[in-house]
Amino acid sequence: MPNTSRKPKWEFRAIRWSVQHPGMVAGPASLASALGVGVAQLGVPTTGGITAGAALGLAGWYRGHPDSFDTTMLPRLRAWHRRWLTYVGSRWRDILDDCGLTTENRRTGELVVPRILKVRSASPSIDTIHVRINRGQTPELFEERATALANALLAERVAVVKVCPQVVALVVERENPFTDEAIPPVELVHDIDGVDLSAIELGDTEHGQPWTQSFLGQHLFVAGATGSGKGSLLWSPLRGMAPLLRAGVVKPDVIDLKEGMETEVGADLFHRRAIEWDDAVETVELFRDEMKVRQAELRSQGKRKFTASAETPLRLLQIDELGMLTAYGPPAEVRGVLKLLAEIMTQGRAAGFSVAGYVQEPTKDTVPVRELFTARVCLSVTSQNQVDMVLGDGMRLRGALADEIPLDPAHAGIGFVVEQGSRNPLRVRASYQSDQDIRELVQFVTQGRAALRAVA
Numbered sequence: 001m002p003n004t005s006r007k008p009k010w011e012f013r014a015i016r017w018s019v020q021h022p023g024m025v026a027g028p029a030s031l032a033s034a035l036g037v038g039v040a041q042l043g044v045p046t047t048g049g050i051t052a053g054a055a056l057g058l059a060g061w062y063r064g065h066p067d068s069f070d071t072t073m074l075p076r077l078r079a080w081h082r083r084w085l086t087y088v089g090s091r092w093r094d095i096l097d098d099c100g101l102t103t104e105n106r107r108t109g110e111l112v113v114p115r116i117l118k119v120r121s122a123s124p125s126i127d128t129i130h131v132r133i134n135r136g137q138t139p140e141l142f143e144e145r146a147t148a149l150a151n152a153l154l155a156e157r158v159a160v161v162k163v164c165p166q167v168v169a170l171v172v173e174r175e176n177p178f179t180d181e182a183i184p185p186v187e188l189v190h191d192i193d194g195v196d197l198s199a200i201e202l203g204d205t206e207h208g209q210p211w212t213q214s215f216l217g218q219h220l221f222v223a224g225a226t227g228s229g230k231g232s233l234l235w236s237p238l239r240g241m242a243p244l245l246r247a248g249v250v251k252p253d254v255i256d257l258k259e260g261m262e263t264e265v266g267a268d269l270f271h272r273r274a275i276e277w278d279d280a281v282e283t284v285e286l287f288r289d290e291m292k293v294r295q296a297e298l299r300s301q302g303k304r305k306f307t308a309s310a311e312t313p314l315r316l317l318q319i320d321e322l323g324m325l326t327a328y329g330p331p332a333e334v335r336g337v338l339k340l341l342a343e344i345m346t347q348g349r350a351a352g353f354s355v356a357g358y359v360q361e362p363t364k365d366t367v368p369v370r371e372l373f374t375a376r377v378c379l380s381v382t383s384q385n386q387v388d389m390v391l392g393d394g395m396r397l398r399g400a401l402a403d404e405i406p407l408d409p410a411h412a413g414i415g416f417v418v419e420q421g422s423r424n425p426l427r428v429r430a431s432y433q434s435d436q437d438i439r440e441l442v443q444f445v446t447q448g449r450a451a452l453r454a455v456a
């Protein structure tokens with residue numbers, strides 16, 4: 001995992017240099033003049049050496065640790081580039097003026113343009129611009145003009161977030177990195193060695209890379225309004241684990257209290273499947289009991305962690321419409337279920353017992369165990385505050401505009417995640433499996449199981 005807390009020495013020097021020579025951080029023109037000052041004070045060889053050294057350092061970082069470069073340095077370089085090439089000077093002034101977001105100084109008649117305080121660029125397609133608004137302006141005025149601003153900036157959309165008195169953040173979604181076409185399901189892998197449980201492919205990231213998720217020692221929380229595409233995140237993990245399901249190295253249970261509608265087509269994939277309340281409670285109880293047995297086994301063998309195998313499979317409990325189990329049942333039984341889930345989620349990770357919960361309503365009232373989930377996905381949700389509830393404080397401000405994702409098939413499966421070691425939201429899209437794909441998966445798993453049994 002990248003260490004994002006430690007700043008490389010050269011960066012400290014760069015910061016110190018920029019503090020001592022403030023002109024250097026004030027834009028390309030002043031950068032050029034600061035370089036001129038540098039040359040005058042230090043001479044061409046020294047200034048050239050520093051510049052080349054910085055460039056080489058960056059290149060070395062990029063080549064040596066591309067992941068930490070992508071999460072730490074790239075957003076800064078991108079933000080700098082955007083600040084000084086995109087949201088700059090007269091262009092910024094003209095855009096705000098055209099959108100009716102400038103004011104006039106009453107005494108001097110001068111045009112007053114809301115000033116950019118900083119630009120953050122968490123991802124290639126999302127920028128957050130902190131702006132000091134003029135006296136007499138309100139955040140609501142910016143909200144009213146958000147569509148005009150988006151058009152003027154040639155962006156998909158602009159959301160306005162109030163940061164503190166007189167400061168708003170404009171979250172600019174520059175483009176939708178995904179097309180209207182659904183992302184096809186991953187190819188079925190035949191060999192169990194071809195599956196890495198710490199990196200199961202769920203879809204694509206906005207960078208066009210595979211979006212992967214670990215199912216070892218992780219509990220997955222997926223929030224999204226009805227029609228947002230939660231179903232694809234129920235099936236994608238199973239498809240990614242297909243040969244392990246076939247070999248019994250992964251055993252999934254499912255609770256589907258929508259009368260089993262969502263999971264009927266893939267019913268044969270599951271070790272246990274509960275579609276009614278009493279069965280659901282029993283499924284959670286049995287899952288917990290199995291975990292206790294596994295813990296005792298591991299203890300007797302002097303082991304602290306399980307290794308997935310046919311003897312000690314990864315147990316995955318998928319709960320569709322988790323809220324129906326954790327909020328809407330008979331109160332006494334709901335309390336019992338919550339206690340069991342808390343026990344499983346706090347103790348099950350090392351023993352190989354993982355939970356994946358899918359919810360429409362991610363509030364604490366509906367899902368009191370929400371904080372025990374270790375990995376979160378926020379698909380299209382119905383209110384702004386749900387984004388931070390799911391992904392963590394400040395994530396909407398950093399660009400996770402999940403409440404702005406249209407609820408239609410062209411955008412289903414699109415959402416945001418925050419990867420481990422990062423404080424920036426990443427846009428992702430889940431791959432989509434049709435009923436026919438799910439049937440193909442069931443056939444692959446069940447026929448393979450029969451063949452394995454025949455050989456045994």
Ligand SMILES: Nc1ncnc2c1ncn2[C@@H]1O[C@H](COP(=O)(O)OP(=O)(O)OP(=O)(O)O)[C@@H](O)[C@H]1O
Pocket residue numbers: 181182183224225226227228229230231232360408409411412413414429430431432
């Ligand atoms: N990853 C995806 N890519 C493209 N389209 C998708 C994707 N996932 C779902 N869809 C489309 O969106 C529709 C709704 O998806 P889905 O049923 O999974 O939503 P949901 O969030 O589970 O809703 P509900 O909570 O009502 O069950 C699907 O019928 C499908 O057409």
